[in-house]
Amino acid sequence: MSEEKEIQAGEAEKVETVEVVEEAVEVKAEVEENVEVQQLKPQRKGQRRRKIETVEPVESEWKEQVVQIRRVTKVVKGGKKLSFRAIVIVGNKKGQVGMGVAKAAEVIVAIQKAVADGRKNLISVPIFKTTIPHMITGRSGAGSVVLKPASQGTGVIAGGAVRAVLELSGIENILSKSLGSKSPLNAANATLNALKSLRTFKDVAAQRGISMNQLLGSK
Numbered sequence: 001m002s003e004e005k006e007i008q009a010g011e012a013e014k015v016e017t018v019e020v021v022e023e024a025v026e027v028k029a030e031v032e033e034n035v036e037v038q039q040l041k042p043q044r045k046g047q048r049r050r051k052i053e054t055v056e057p058v059e060s061e062w063k064e065q066v067v068q069i070r071r072v073t074k075v076v077k078g079g080k081k082l083s084f085r086a087i088v089i090v091g092n093k094k095g096q097v098g099m100g101v102a103k104a105a106e107v108i109v110a111i112q113k114a115v116a117d118g119r120k121n122l123i124s125v126p127i128f129k130t131t132i133p134h135m136i137t138g139r140s141g142a143g144s145v146v147l148k149p150a151s152q153g154t155g156v157i158a159g160g161a162v163r164a165v166l167e168l169s170g171i172e173n174i175l176s177k178s179l180g181s182k183s184p185l186n187a188a189n190a191t192l193n194a195l196k197s198l199r200t201f202k203d204v205a206a207q208r209g210i211s212m213n214q215l216l217g218s219k
Helices: 002-053 107-120 160-169 184-196 201-208 212-216
Strands: 063-076 079-091 096-104 122-124 136-140 143-149 174-180
Touching (some): 079 107, 079 184, 096 107, 136 184, 143 184, 174 184
Antiparallel strands (some): 063 079, 143 174
């Protein structure tokens, strides 16, 4: 009898150990599932963020071109103050162009301020068949710029600041000559002065009190 009791007690212990092992396996499986879920959550969040970051920004019609960046000094009480001066041409190639000049302690800040200044000083350019209506001379300081209309296929015959102003204004065919001062600031100002002084055939006809046919000499 004592042997049978010992066998029954041993079998009961085996059953209890099997149940404990099964419970431990189930708990371990639940913990692993929770860990996998926690690891997947940040990946899903990261995927959503990547989709938001891949949105392409809308391109602006305004174009900027830096003409000159120069280091300048200003004498103040206690020494000299160094800064950078930026000259930037702003235009949309559709008949509007402007120039901005600004100073700052850093180059990037000076360019940003010059772009903002250029958008405030825009002028409208009368374009006649991809060129200008008539010959014009613009002056600024000791410099002057002569602009002449050109036929189709000539291109923009200009250089430096004059070319930047003409291209961003939308003119495709023109002849130019810069005289006097070689400063980019004077050249850009003279070009803008010339473009601002242009007049269309319609304005001239209205000023003279005649029709367009009479002005152009056609019947």
